Each structure stands twice: as C-alpha cells, then as structure tokens.
Amino acid sequence: MYQNLQGLPHGDLDLSGGIPIFELLGRGWRVFFSTGDIFLAFLLTGVIIMGSGFTLFSGSMLVIGPMIAGLSYYLLKIVRRETVTVGRIFDGFNLFGPALAIFLINGLIILGGTLLCFVPAIIFSIWYSFIWYIIADGERDIWGVFTKSKELTAGYRWEIFLFMLVCGLFNFLGFLICGVGLLITAPITMIANVMLYDLLAAHKGFGVRNPNYGLPDWSAGSPLGSAVPPSAPEEPPSAEPIT
Amino acid sequence: MVDEQAPSEGFPHMEPPEVQPPKRTIPGALGCMTLILAALILIGLVTLHFYSMGNYSTELNVDGAHQFSGKLQEVRKVLFSDRYKLALILTNNQALILPPLPSPLENGKPIFLSIRPGTCVDGDLSVKGGFLRDLSLNLGDRKYHFDADAGWLVVTDTPVPE
Numbered sequence: 105m106y107q108n109l110q111g112l113p114h115g116d117l118d119l120s121g122g123i124p125i126f127e128l129l130g131r132g133w134r135v136f137f138s139t140g141d142i143f144l145a146f147l148l149t150g151v152i153i154m155g156s157g158f159t160l161f162s163g164s165m166l167v168i169g170p171m172i173a174g175l176s177y178y179l180l181k182i183v184r185r186e187t188v189t190v191g192r193i194f195d196g197f198n199l200f201g202p203a204l205a206i207f208l209i210n211g212l213i214i215l216g217g218t219l220l221c222f223v224p225a226i227i228f229s230i231w232y233s234f235i236w237y238i239i240a241d242g243e244r245d246i247w248g249v250f251t252k253s254k255e256l257t258a259g260y261r262w263e264i265f266l267f268m269l270v271c272g273l274f275n276f277l278g279f280l281i282c283g284v285g286l287l288i289t290a291p292i293t294m295i296a297n298v299m300l301y302d303l304l305a306a307h308k309g310f311g312v313r314n315p316n317y318g319l320p321d322w323s324a325g326s327p328l329g330s331a332v333p334p335s336a337p338e339e340p341p342s343a344e345p346i347t
Numbered sequence: 348m349v350d351e352q353a354p355s356e357g358f359p360h361m362e363p364p365e366v367q368p369p370k371r372t373i374p375g376a377l378g379c380m381t382l383i384l385a386a387l388i389l390i391g392l393v394t395l396h397f398y399s400m401g402n403y404s405t406e407l408n409v410d411g412a413h414q415f416s417g418k419l420q421e422v423r424k425v426l427f428s429d430r431y432k433l434a435l436i437l438t439n440n441q442a443l444i445l446p447p448l449p450s451p452l453e454n455g456k457p458i459f460l461s462i463r464p465g466t467c468v469d470g471d472l473s474v475k476g477g478f479l480r481d482l483s484l485n486l487g488d489r490k491y492h493f494d495a496d497a498g499w500l501v502v503t504d505t506p507v508p509e
Binding site for chain 1: 385398403408476
C-alpha cells in the first residue's frame with residue numbers, strides 16, 4: 105500500500121509480493137465499466153489513427169504517436185480519479201514533435217529487435233512499456249523517457265513479461281468475439297498497465313503522482329527523476345458539500 | 348510453351364495446372380459482408396451503450412463523502428442496461444449528474460422512471476477507492492439507501508407532515 109496512491113482504485117495494492125496480475129486486470133475491468141467515456145476515447149483514437157491512414161499517405165505514422173500520448177494522458181487521469189473529458193485525448197498534439205519522435209524511435213528499436221531473432225524485441229518492449237505514461241507525466245527529454253522506463257521495470261521484468269502474456273491472451277479472447285471484444289479488452293489491459301505504472305513508480309519512490317500534476321496543459325516539468333518526493337496523502341473530505 | 352515434340356533433354360515437359368473456376372464467389376462475399384455488417388452493428392450498439400453510460404460528474408469519483416441538494420432535471424436511462432443517471436440542478440444552479448445506478452423497484456417497476464422533473468432531490472454519497480460505496484437519496488418525501496455490494500437496502504417511506 106502506497107501513501108501517494110491512497111483513495112485510487114489501485115491504492116490498496118502492493119508490489120512487495122510481486123505484480124498482482126489478475127487483480128490489476130480485475131481493477132481495470134471495474135474502472136472501465138464505471139464510466140462509458142473510456143470506451144469512447146479508445147474508439148475515437150482507433151478511428152482517427154485508421155482514418156488518417158486511409159486519407160493521407162503515411163498519415164497513421166504521423167498521428168499514432170500523439171494519439172497514444174493523448175490516450176495515455178487521458179487514462180492516467182481516469183485511473184487517478186481526476187476530472188477529465190474525452191476531448192483531452194487530443195492533447196497529445198500539443199507534444200507533436202516529442203510524441204512522433206518517441207513513436208518512431210520505439211518502432212525502430214522494436215524492429216531492430218525483431219530482426220535480431222525476435223527475443224531482443226520482447227526485451228525492448230518490456231523495457232519501454234511505460235514510455236507513453238512517462239511523457240504524459242511530464243518528462244520532455246526524449247531519451248530520458250526511454251531510460252526512465254527501463255529504470256522503472258528493473259527487478260520486475262520477468263513479471264512484466266508474464267503480465268504482457270496474460271494481457272495478450274485476454275485480448276486474444278476479445279478478438280475471438282468478431283474482433284469487437286478487442287474494443288473492450290484492449291482498454292481494460294491499458295488501464296491495468298497504467299495502474300502497474302503507478303504502482304511501480306510509487307514502489308520505487310519516484311513520486312510520479314505530483315500534486316502539481318493536474319495542470320491544464322502539458323507545460324509541467326518532469327516530476328520523474330526530479331527531487332519531488334512522493335506527495336503527501338490528501339485527507340479525504342469528511343463531508344464536502346457541492347450544493 | 349514447351350514443345351511436346353521436343354527431345355527429352357533440356358527442360359522437362361510441363362503442363363500448366365488446370366485452373367478451376369471460382370466457386371460460390373457471390374455467397375462467400377455476401378457472407379463476409381454480413382459478418383462485417385454484424386460487427387459494425389455490434390460496435391454501434393456497444394458505442395451507444397457506453398455513450399449513454401458516460402458523462403456523469405467525475406468530481407464524485409474522489410474519495411470521501413459528498414453532499415448534494417437541488418432539483419431533478421431529468422432521468423437518463425443507460426441504453427441496454429437497467430441503470431439510470433439522475434441529472435440534477437443544484438441550489439447554486441450548477442449541474443450535477445450522478446453515476447449510473449440501478450433503480451429501486453416499486454411493484455416491479457423502477458421508481459426513477461416515475462419521478463417528475465422539478466422534484467426536490469438531496470442526499471449524500473460516499474466514495475472509496477475511487478468507486479461509489481453507498482448513497483442516501485431523499486426524493487421528494489421518500490428516502491432511499493443504496494449500498495454498492497447489497498444494492499438498494501432500505502426503502503423507507505417518510506411520513507408526510509400534516
């Protein structure tokens with residue numbers, strides 16, 4: 105249990121005994137079905153990525169990075185129970201340059217790993233599985249995003265591999281339902297991944313959940329790796345009138 | 348083409364394989380189109396369901412207790428579900444939409460459907476771990492209590508003062 109995650113859907117989980125894979129998926133399921141907006145955000149992201157591919161040569165390539173960054177930002181806010189609207193998935197375009205660069209570099213790294221008999225690709229995808237959440241959390245140095253993601257996974261890589269396998273199987277089950285089920289299983293696994301990111305960051309004392317996080321734009325500095333300590337838990341209001 | 352009269356040396360005699368005419372092309376295409384159409388309809392229905400489920404006041408997701416008081420603006424039904432969202436106008440003229448909830452029943456019928464717009468609504472809800480824990484609701488002259496685990500637990504008719 106981590107102080108700076110108290111009051112969140114994954115606030116009572118702990119990584120001391122390893123990654124609670126099925127518990128994370130269960131929490132992801134609950135968060136997904138607690139609001140309809142996650143489905144709409146995911147569908148909109150998919151439609152825009154595919155639509156840009158149809159209308160513009162290499163259009164998807166230009167759009168995927170910012171859209172995934174925007175979706176990651178949106179999911180982080182949803183999981184952290186902060187007020188957010190579906191329209192914020194387009195906020196990724198405020199970071200068009202870094203998001204595009206990160207998408208291309210990550211693609212090249214994974215491609216290189218695939219050419220080297222596939223196993224390095226799996227290792228790289230484990231190392232860099234949290235890059236989008238790190239950029240959404242304020243990191244602006246492109247290579248810093250990759251190094252911090254790698255640092256975050258240290259000590260948990262086999263378990264993250266197992267987590268990815270379980271998520272893959274879950275998504276495959278969704279795909280079997282006319283492919284439509286994937287629209288539900290994929291966001292659930294993404295939410296579980298966001299929770300895992302938050303838990304890993306809290307476990308290692310990165311203090312990612314910065315009290316200044318809820319800024320209206322993406323101009324926040326990097327809370328990851330900086331001297332910002334884990335934020336003190338906020339006292340839940342005993343009775344907050346909203347009349 | 349290979350000459351059949353050519354000597355056996357050199358390239359071997361080759362016969363092109365016989366090309367079979369395509370079979371059941373139209374039924375196959377129709378089947379594919381039906382599957383795609385079914386998938387699109389399914390996506391549309393799922394989208395409608397989630398669209399009608401979303402857009403509630405997310406400030407209610409924060410852990411703790413929340414009180415509200417105002418008048419009912421409308422009851423929004425979540426499509427393909429037994430849940431309803433109560434849209435309220437609070438006393439400070441701000442809008443508040445409660446998260447989707449099942450309705451308490453009276454004679455097998457959902458009570459939320461029988462509430463008229465303009466009815467006074469006040470109550471409080473508590474959120475734990477980012478999810479609704481329980482909700483007390485005063486609808487006009489009636490009081491209801493909802494528990495996330497047990498559902499609608501207590502339905503008390505408050506006597507109307509004479």
